[in-house]
Amino acid sequence: MEVKSEDKGGIIVLTPIGRVDTSTAKIFEDAAIAAANTNKKIVISFKAIDYISSAGLRVVLMLGKKLTAEKGVLVLVDMPDKIFAVFKMSGFDKILKIVSTFEESKQFFN
Amino acid sequence: MAVLAKILVLDDEEDTEDLFTQKFRHQIAENRYNFAFATCLQQVQEQLQNSAFDIFVLDINVDGMDGIALVSSMKEKYPLMRSVVISAYGDINTLRAVMRCGAHDFVIKPIDFKDLSNTLEKTAKVVAGMKQAEATNERLSAISDELDVSAKLQRSILPGNVVKKDPIDLFADTTPAAEVGGDFYDYFWLSETKLGIVMADVSGKNVSAAMFATIAKTLIKSFSRVYPSPAECFKNVNLVICQENVTTMFVTAMYGVIDIEKDELIYTNAGHLPIAVMYPGKDPVFLECDAGIALGIWDEVEFIDHKYKITPGDMVMMYTDGVTEAANKKGEEYDFERFAEVLKKYTNAEPNVVTAEVIKSIRIFANGAPQSDDITTLCVSYGR
Numbered sequence: 001m002e003v004k005s006e007d008k009g010g011i012i013v014l015t016p017i018g019r020v021d022t023s024t025a026k027i028f029e030d031a032a033i034a035a036a037n038t039n040k041k042i043v044i045s046f047k048a049i050d051y052i053s054s055a056g057l058r059v060v061l062m063l064g065k066k067l068t069a070e071k072g073v074l075v076l077v078d079m080p081d082k083i084f085a086v087f088k089m090s091g092f093d094k095i096l097k098i099v100s101t102f103e104e105s106k107q108f109f110n
Numbered sequence: 111m112a113v114l115a116k117i118l119v120l121d122d123e124e125d126t127e128d129l130f131t132q133k134f135r136h137q138i139a140e141n142r143y144n145f146a147f148a149t150c151l152q153q154v155q156e157q158l159q160n161s162a163f164d165i166f167v168l169d170i171n172v173d174g175m176d177g178i179a180l181v182s183s184m185k186e187k188y189p190l191m192r193s194v195v196i197s198a199y200g201d202i203n204t205l206r207a208v209m210r211c212g213a214h215d216f217v218i219k220p221i222d223f224k225d226l227s228n229t230l231e232k233t234a235k236v237v238a239g240m241k242q243a244e245a246t247n248e249r250l251s252a253i254s255d256e257l258d259v260s261a262k263l264q265r266s267i268l269p270g271n272v273v274k275k276d277p278i279d280l281f282a283d284t285t286p287a288a289e290v291g292g293d294f295y296d297y298f299w300l301s302e303t304k305l306g307i308v309m310a311d312v313s314g315k316n317v318s319a320a321m322f323a324t325i326a327k328t329l330i331k332s333f334s335r336v337y338p339s340p341a342e343c344f345k346n347v348n349l350v351i352c353q354e355n356v357t358t359m360f361v362t363a364m365y366g367v368i369d370i371e372k373d374e375l376i377y378t379n380a381g382h383l384p385i386a387v388m389y390p391g392k393d394p395v396f397l398e399c400d401a402g403i404a405l406g407i408w409d410e411v412e413f414i415d416h417k418y419k420i421t422p423g424d425m426v427m428m429y430t431d432g433v434t435e436a437a438n439k440k441g442e443e444y445d446f447e448r449f450a451e452v453l454k455k456y457t458n459a460e461p462n463v464v465t466a467e468v469i470k471s472i473r474i475f476a477n478g479a480p481q482s483d484d485i486t487t488l489c490v491s492y493g494r
Contacts, residue, residue: 019441021482022291022315050441053482054313054362054431061407062358090362090381091403094411 003031004048011109012039013102017048020056028056032063040072041109043102047078052086064096073097075105115234116144116161120154120168121196133223143230151175158188164237165230169196169219170204178207185212189353190240192233196221232336239332240350243325250321267294267324272462277370277422277493278305281461284486285432285469292319292361293430293484294327298334303370306334309382309428309488310363313404318357326351326361326405340365340378341413344405348380352409360406364428368420368490375418375426380405383434386427386453387418388464394453396446422493425461427453429468432485436472439479444472461489 001024004015012035020028035042044060046052064074075097079087087093099105119130127147137143146163148154150172157163166184170177181193192214197205205216214233217226273280282295292312300306308330312319329347337343344365351361364385366377377385377397381404384396400414420426429449436444452471456464465487472485 023482051435051437051443053435054311054360055315058313058358058360061360065358089383089401091401091411092381092407094401094403095408 001027003028005031005035007039008043008102010039011041011043011105013043013045015045015048016056019051020049020059021051021053022055025053025055025059029059029062032059033066036063036066036070036072040067040070042067042072043075043077043105045078045102046076046080046083049080049083052083054090057086057090057092060096061092073108075099075108077102077105114142114144115164115230115237116146117165117167117230118146118148118154118157118163120148120151120166120172122149122169122172124149134227137227143234151180163188163191165214165233166191166193167196167226167230168193170201170208171198178204178211181208181213182211190237190244192237194226194229194233235336236333236346239329239336242332243328243350246324246328247321250324267320267327269296269298273297273305278368279461279491279494280305280307280488281465282486282488283465283469284484285481286484287432287481291315291432291484292323293432293486294323295428295486295488296327296331297488298331300334300338300367305368305370305490306331306340306365307368307426307428307488307490308363308365309430309486310361311382311430311432311484311486312361313359318359322357322359322361326363330363330365334365334367338367339415340367340376341415344378344380344402344413345411348405348411348413349409351406360404362404366426366428368426368492373420373422375420376415377418378402378413378415380413383429383431385418386429386450388425388427388453388457389421389423390458392457394450394457396450420492425457425464425489425491425494427464427487427489429487430484432481432483433468433472433487435483436476436481436485437479438476444475448475460494461491465489 001018006013014035016028067074077099134143146157148157184193195208195213195216198219215229217229271282294310296308298306312323333343333346362381364379364382366375368375379399379402386394386396388394397418399416402413403411434446452468456467
């Protein structure tokens, strides 16, 4: 598993690639914290994720809470149906911002 | 069993002490409640320096005092103590503010002592449940250095795995992954005719997950006795976990109460997988329900009670994502379809047989791939 990080006009886009499970969640967490320490506008793209376990959900949640506390914003984009189903089933879609594309995420950063 | 609660009462009216001592004379005589009284803030502080209290009852309108600030500072300083506010009739805004600041409950003046008595009893049970969870937590912390402790912990919190009491036939099973996860199941009789069943999955692994699981399990069981509605139970468990939760751990859980008299299953969901129901010769169904949200994440969430009318012959199954997300070497998941297929084949079988067949089919599917998650199931057949 690796996490790609790029700056798109002042918004950091994190793209985890592969499986985010218990054994790889730490890599994701480190990348998320590193991003949040330099920028408060963060998008996570799920386009390259095959699987996310509860350990991975925890990282997303932790990042969301951290950014909210620091007046930042987290938006989740490019979610395959299967991954969205995981967010919906655990109820996380109620507290996280989830939209289809990076373009749509921009509305939250103004 | 009666709960012993220490209660501190703040009211500047002089007859309060006499009134309480009179109205609660039975509880005092039976040593269930131990009251101390204060008529001003200074006396409150003196009392709190001398001993710990479980419940703080206060008149919100004591002269020269900011009741709302007091409740919120008490909550901060004494996290295990619960405040019950007495307020004048119609003072809704103050009540709302004080409940938001963390008061546990309220009663309206003039005090209906029956209402107050119920409120105190409920609050005392909540505090007792929290203390128990806290004590468990401390006990666990003390032994958490032991080798292999998480596996031991996980095993130690599970009740037995079989119940046979007409019309209930229950079988539960858990297969831990290589790294110990945070799955747990539980069941408990709430009365002669009501059986509570719980399935849950804590995020994360090892000691921290096992400890979190233990706390969640203790809270659910304790609060199930205070709040007959599963949704109310989860709402209150969630509040406590959210308050204490600094690690952003969470637990998805499903909790149901089987009512034998009414042939009903009342259930509520906190971000967990849907309950499967099988009836001989029919396709299994997954019970529709609101997703709620995993416990420990958001303190304002409301949970919803759902009702399923049980037909004698039904079999109800709860499980964790170790079942549906079991993976083979290609990374494919076992998923709901395969799960439903096995259930369909064994709708006539007994709970332990169905469980064994599900696990066997997962093994065959995984074909030697190590599983990253625990596989936990709880199966109840009803009136067969």
